[in-house]
Amino acid sequence: MIFKSIGLALKRVLRPRCVLCQMYEAQDPYPLCDGCRADLAWRGETLAVQDxxxxxxxxxxxxxxxxxxxxKYQARLELVPVFQYGLMQLQRPEVDALLAVPLSPSRLRERGFNQSHELAKKMAYYWNIPLLTGVNRRDGLRQKGLGRGERLQNLDNAFSFEPSDKKVLPRRIALIDDVLTTGGTLLSLAAFLRAKGVEELTGIVVASQHQHDSNK
Ligand SMILES: [Zn+2]
Structure with missing residues (x-):
């Protein structure tokens, strides 16, 4: 009896705190307390950014x-379940593969991990969709200020597809990223893949600053 209550007391003490407020207990399976989880600004919508x-x-x-x-910047990988929780509420994409937006080699070295790839791995498992590898990003992608022709040319300087096993690209791919700002990177990657024969592309992101179509 006494051991049982010591065990329970220990369990209470050892239970991890919410990573955000550091005050309340994290509620399994998330590293957040219920209050902080309720504060998350849910959007759950589909935006059309160009095509x-x-x-x-x-x-x-x-x-x-x-x-x-x-x-991203402190490699707090224990936060992955928060983002995963959000992505799990979205509609499962009807695609043949998931692809994390690749980081350039210099960015990857500096950060130590690709934040989008960690999320894509989880979602590939959850949705039971293969994870595509072999699409890489080169250092120094600069699309701003280029004309359309130059942009397309530049895409081959920005990305590459180097499968380890001579695979071809699947027909339909969902791109996974952590944050959508202007959508420039996602659009460039989509354009690169289309030029390589991918027919259907869609994007999935954890969070967006992008507002509704401002042209209206
Ligand atoms: Zn909290």
Missing amino acids: LSIQIAFAYQWPIDRLIHLY
């Missing part, structure tokens, strides 16, 4: 902005 339709889980605002920052 790419992108599903968005959260609005890029407190506390998700802070969580993403901690995750």
Whole structure:
């Protein structure tokens, strides 16, 4: 009896705190307390950014902005379940493969991990969709200020497809990224893949600063 209560007491003490407020207990399976989880700004919508339709889980605002920052710049990988939780509420894409937006080699070295790839791995497992590898990004992608022809030319300087086993690209791919700002990177990657014969592309992001179509 006494051991049981010591065990329970220990369990209470050892239970992890919420990573955000550091005050309340994290509620399994998330590293957040219920209050902080309720504060997440759910969006759950699909945006059309040019010709790419992108599903968005959260609005890029407190506390998700802070969580993403901690995750990316302090390698707080224990936060992955928060983002995963958001992505799991989105519609499963009807595609043949998931692809994480690749990081350039210099960025990858500096960060130590690709934040989008960690999310894509989880979602590939959850949705039971193969994860595509072999699409790489070169250092120094600069698309701003280029004309359309130059942009297309530039894409081959920006990305490459080097499969380890002579695979071809699947017909339909969903691109996974952590944050959508202007959508420039996603659009460039989609254009690169289309030029390589991919027929259907869609985007899935954790959080977006992108507002509704401002041309209206
Ligand atoms: Zn909390």
